[in-house]
Amino acid sequence: MINDPRLMPLAQKRLILLGALVSLFLAALDQTIVSTATPAIVRDLAFPTSWITWLTTAFLVLSTATLPIWGKLSDLYGRRNILVTGLLLFCFASVLCALAFSPLSMVLFRALQGIGSAAILSTVFALVSDIFTPQERPRYQGLFGSVFAVSSVIGPWVGGILTDMASWHWVFLVNVPILALVLPFILKKMPPLRHRNSGSIDFTGAVLLLATVIPLLLIFALAPARYAWISVPVLIMVAIVLLALTAFIVHERRTDEPIIDLMLFADKSFRLMALGAFFTGGAFLCAIVFIPLYMVNVYDFSATRAGVTVMPLTFGLVAANVASGRLASHIGSYKPVLIPALSFAVVSLLAVSLTLNVGQPHWSISVRLFLVGLGLGPSIPMLTQMMINSVNRQKIGMVSSTAAFVRQLGNTVGLAVFGTILTSILTVGMGIGGASVLGQTDTAHLSIETGASVTSHFDADKMIATAKKQYAHLSSRIQNRQTLTTADLQLLGVEPEVLATMDAAALNAQIHLRLEQTETQIFEVAQTFKATWTKAVKTIFLTAMVMVLCGLVAVILIPEIPFKELEQRRE
Structure with a gap:
């Protein structure tokens, strides 16, 4: 039996x-795959809008919050055991999500799925350091x-x-089925990869960590869409975060036996690496989301085409990722x-901006x-490995999960x-540009729904088609000599006393003029909408x-340690 997995x-x-x-x-895919399935889930399970x-x-908060805990457990009980536990929990939660029968059940099962995802993420990034030397790692970390x-990126498309x-x-x-293929493979081929023979779980620290991170993430998830930054629910969560963090x-x-060894952050290099991971993680999702x-709102693309x-x-x-890993391995840093x-x-x-x-x-x-992808690509694996390389082998799991935690917190x-x-x-x-256009041209007489919020898709073609139907209906009422209602007069844009003096030709000309004005109005609002989105x-x-610039400054300030010196420092 080989004691050193690197051999x-x-x-x-x-x-x-x-x-x-x-x-x-599997773990990363489920962070985004649900996005395109959300409308169908909402419809079938009758989700309230606020849910x-x-x-x-639910998935992201529990996944991020439990990462450090799983990392500590993998150091104590071995990578394979935690990875298998995470895969089984993740798969079990996936089946429960598919069988969800109500909004509450779906949210709870998604939270459970996030916990299983955290066990996977905290383990897999540590494996490179477990089985490869510092000189070998860059060749594989890019994968x-x-x-x-x-x-x-492909999650929404697959969903x-x-x-x-x-x-x-x-x-x-x-x-x-993917788990059914990979689980026996991991059980058979992967050694336990356990670097410590003793230790205990810090349950108090785990509870305090969850009490800190969950409200913190909820603040960023719910504000300002659901609650204003200065509102009672947000301020209460801020107070909980400060107390729990202290x-x-x-x-x-x-x-x-800390869940997160705070002494790691006493080291300047580690702090700078964590800052680099946080800032690059914060920028990573801007294009993906x-x-x-x-593309949907400005170019009128379908969701699938926008994903392409x-x-x-x-x-x-x-x-x-691939090229940078090989290059770093060749250079030695x-x-x-x-x-x-x-x-x-x-x-x-x-x-782009x-x-x-x-x-x-x-x-x-x-x-x-x-x-953009060429520039951001190397940051995820390299900063993670730099953080792992800075500690001894007994703390690989803790640091790997800390790196993932910092990155997801940045996300x-x-x-x-x-x-x-x-x-x-x-x-x-x-509110300014759109309101000015609407105010100048007065489209309030049209019974057209423009969406529940300013972020909704502004469908100008649908609005113009609706306007044409309304004016065609008005023209039919006039031709049939039906009594016009107040709404009809508003649509026509004339006062009752003026209407009595207009013949059929004048009325038709007025309808044609009003329709042209409406089309112009809608076009101007659509242009304002697209310009504002841009x-x-x-x-x-x-x-x-x-x-990213902040992350770059942090990376520049990190003292460089060649790969050849790393192994001596970590043993």
Whole structure:
């Protein structure tokens, strides 16, 4: 039996790697696959409007909050045991989601699925450090970043296909056959990968961590869409976070077996790595989430076609992950690769922000997203491995889960910031620009629904078609000499005393004029809507650029340690 897993045959290492990659694909896919199935789930289970966001929020909050706990458990009980536990829990929760019978049951089962996902994520990123030396890791770590990026991007597309071709239940059931293939493989080929023979679980620390992180994530998930930043529910959650965080820090400093070793953050290098992971994680989802929305609202694309627009981002992420890993392995350090990559990401995000405009070819957006992917791609695996490389082997699981925790916390905060920007700009833009257009041309006489909020899709063609039907109906009433109602007069735009002096030709001319005015009005509002959406997305990409720039500064300040010195420090 081989005591050091790094001495295993390369063929066995690659088989273990394959099992870990498939597990990662499952866990990461379910973060986004539900998005396109949401309308069908909401319809079939009769979700209240206020509950819809919990389909995603429940998963992400529990997944992020429990990551450090699973990382600690994997150090104590072995990677294989925790990975298998996570896969079984994840699959069980997936079946329950497919069998959900009410909104509450679905939300609870999604939360359980998030807990299983956290066990998988906390384990798979640690495996590279378990079975490969620092010199070997960059060759393989890019695969993890590629799988994570691909699954995140294609999730909505896969969810849409499964929902359209079968039903939303298969969005969850598809996990079962994949697990059936990978689980026996992991049990047979993967060693326990346990680096500690003793230790205990810090239950108090785990409870305090959950009490800190869950309300914190809920604040960013619910504000400002559901609650204002300064509102009673948000302020209560802020108070809970501060109290629980204080208690958690005091407790973790005193315990011998902390869930998160706070002394890690006393090291300047580790702090900078965590900051880099947080800021790049915050920027990562800007294109994945908001470009499809932009294509639907501005280019009138279907959800599937909008998803295809983002696919080049995946190609850029995958290419950069693979190439950067090999390059870092050849050079013998990460910073000479990561710094140019993040610099390129800053330039690419800035280019999108400065050049995005209404009416440009959609393929040009895809090209720029490919460049963004090239820049951001290396950040996920490299920063994770840099954090893992900075500690001894007994803490690999803890640090791996901490890295994933920091990155997902960045995702959540980033989405909240971007969502606030989107809502604010659309509200102001349509409240000022849209209201001015409507006020100048007066379309209030039309019985046309424009959507529940400023973020809804503005369907100008549908509105014009509705207007034509209304005026055609009015023309028919006039021809049949029917008595016109107050609403008819408002639609016609004339006073009763003026109407009595108009003959048939004059009435028809007035209807034609009013219809032309209405079409112009709707077109102007649609242009304002598209211009406002463009401004919002440009601002989002500019904000993402600032986040990546902060991450770049943090990476530049990290002291570089060549791979050859790492192994001596960690043993």
